[in-house]
Amino acid sequence: AALVIGLIALIWASAWKDAVLAGNQAGGVVFCLLALFFVYLPAGNQIMQIGDGYAALIAWVLIWLAYKLFIGVGVPVRPR
Numbered sequence: 001a002a003l004v005i006g007l008i009a010l011i012w013a014s015a016w017k018d019a020v021l022a023g024n025q026a027g028g029v030v031f032c033l034l035a036l037f038f039v040y041l042p043a044g045n046q047i048m049q050i051g052d053g054y055a056a057l058i059a060w061v062l063i064w065l066a067y068k069l070f071i072g073v074g075v076p077v078r079p080r
Helices: 002-021 025-040 051-071
Strands: none
Touching: 002 025, 002 051, 025 051
């Protein structure tokens, strides 16, 4: 279970980095949805118990990944 939570936390951190450093709004939405997931996880995760929560999360993750992969909106690399 710790590996799954660690993987989700890695996605959460990557979404935050894209939202703040690259201005990717889809990354901000993914960060907010995963924040709700982490807040309500100890309480039985009532936000994600119905299909709407998972559908929204999966849709926004796909939109965020499409921005990163196909449109090229990502964290800019600083020149050395």
